[in-house]
Amino acid sequence: MGTSSADTARYDRFVADLFGVMAYGELSAFERLSSDARYSPTLHDRAVIGRIAVIEFEHYELVSAKLAEMGVDVENAMLPFQSAVDHFHERTRPADWYESLMKAYVVDTVSADFYRAVARFVDPGTRELIQQIQSSEEATGVLRERLKGALADDPRLASRLALWGRRLLGEAVTQAQRVGHEHAFLGALFVEAEPGATDATARELMRGITAEVADNHSRRMVQLGLSG
Template sequence: MGTSSAGNAQYQRLVTDLLGVMAYGELSAFGRLSSDARYAPTLHDRALLGRIAVIEFQHFELASARLEELGVDAEETMLPFQRSVDHFHERTKPGDWYESLMKAYVIDTVSSDFYRSVSEFLDADTRELVERILVSEESTAVLRELLQHALAEDPRLASRLALWGRRLVGEALTQAQRVSMEHALLGPLLSSTGDARETVGKLTADLAERHSRRMTGLGLTA
């Protein structure tokens, strides 16, 4: 009985931690994209980024609502992740509109890959919710198209954005590893494999490979 209760408590902590970091990530993205939209070169581009910001806020609301359903305070669940996420964004401040687009694209896609990997070990209802929060094909497509358009208009951007993309993915993967280990987000995965260092290494390599394919699709060298 005690073991079962302990296991259940550990699982609930995994779910609430995952939803907590996702909720704060979405709220943070909403604020960041809303701010970046002001620097768009055209009103059309500003409206596009503003729409993506609204979608991020809707995702935040989905995660917050589920946390409340679980009987936990959404704000309290997000707080342990606030400092780490904010520090990450402080370290990766974009220098202009184009770097803002690249950052939004890289963080959106890499974080989605990571959260899906974690959600594979959760119950069907939670996996479905995570997928609903991560379903951002529209947002991803818009960001990709904006980047493709910018690169087509000014090919000189390619080398700078490729370098920026490499820095971003490196920071993002380091951040994912740190948050995972501090909050045991990879607990089920590590328990099923035994070798924590090797498992985390494989996951990191997989996330990096997916990122590399996306950069290649943009005509950039990851």
Template sequence: MGSGPEQEHRQFVIDFYGAMAYGELSAFERFSADARFSPTLHDRITIGKLAAEEFAHFELVSAELADLGADVEAAMEPFQAFVDAFHERTRPADWYEALMKAYVSDAVSGDFYRAVAVSLDPPSRALVSRIKADTGQAEVLRVRLAQALSGDARLASRLALWGRRLVGEALTQAQRVTFEHQFLGALLRRTDPASRKAATDALFARLTGNHSRRMNDLGLTA
């Protein structure tokens, strides 16, 4: 397995995959639950398809962890509390809030993983690109949200507020993971604390900016 920097990098990649795997598993569970409360049969089918995609992503990351000789459950466990805390603190009040949560949280996580992937080895970059590629999921959610918001100023105001809370909670949990596990700074090739902080601050600023643009696409204030 190697030693020194090589072994250290391997562990960083395992941690990265562990966080991603648990995020994908949680997304599958969330979409599966949301599908049951869809207002129309078409919505139920659409959200059900998204759930199936998330579980397929989970299986891809699990296979990569197994190839690295890592136990999938053990790799995910350190990140379970962070992801669960986010979902516990952002329980949607209805189906429209659930839809907004999917739109915001999946987009933010996709931005995060794609940004970090540029510092990974080529096979790992390819896997992240495959899982987090723009497959139209965000557009499906955006179109459905836009339909719901059209002509409904009250819902628009409520979901704008909800979107701000969601991105705040998502970034808070991501920062906690970064602080407690330190894998992000290492993957970004930063060795000293000041440089790591600057790199992570820049990344989170980019995530916030991307979120604002997506909210603007819906005609909402971020």
């Protein structure tokens, strides 16, 4: 990583963008889960989804606090990514409770995979925050077990949820590519972190991350008893 003031300022801008998209992702997840909880089939399920929503908001607060430490207004950091994230959620409105569960699970796990991959290319402090947010298995485990229970109770859900999971993955990858193209901050991070790297190298790294995310998703679907 460069040591000039220009290099430092550029890298700080990359990190602020990264935290901006993370913050809005966590905030929108909180809003979405809070709304979806209303359609829970039982009060227990409503409480479970409500707890997961709280976890998402706690993550938002962690990222927001980090941005504040950097002297960056969290709203200004999030605004450039609001349209892309909102577009993703508009295109992936669940039809019922079960699709809501699957969406929460896929978004949670795919975003975690993506940010863990990005963490390889950033400074230790930024990596630590990413790991702190993405290392929690509480929400992931609850969603996974609830999906397993739903599929055991009604095996007819399998084909529909498998298809829905594939669509969610495709939409998530498309969103990541759109954000990367519009803002180019991930490519810049890769080039900055890898001495001698070029834009072509960055694109290749992004393809590798996308393939890794897709492989992980397929494996998780198989563990649920669904085709990846």
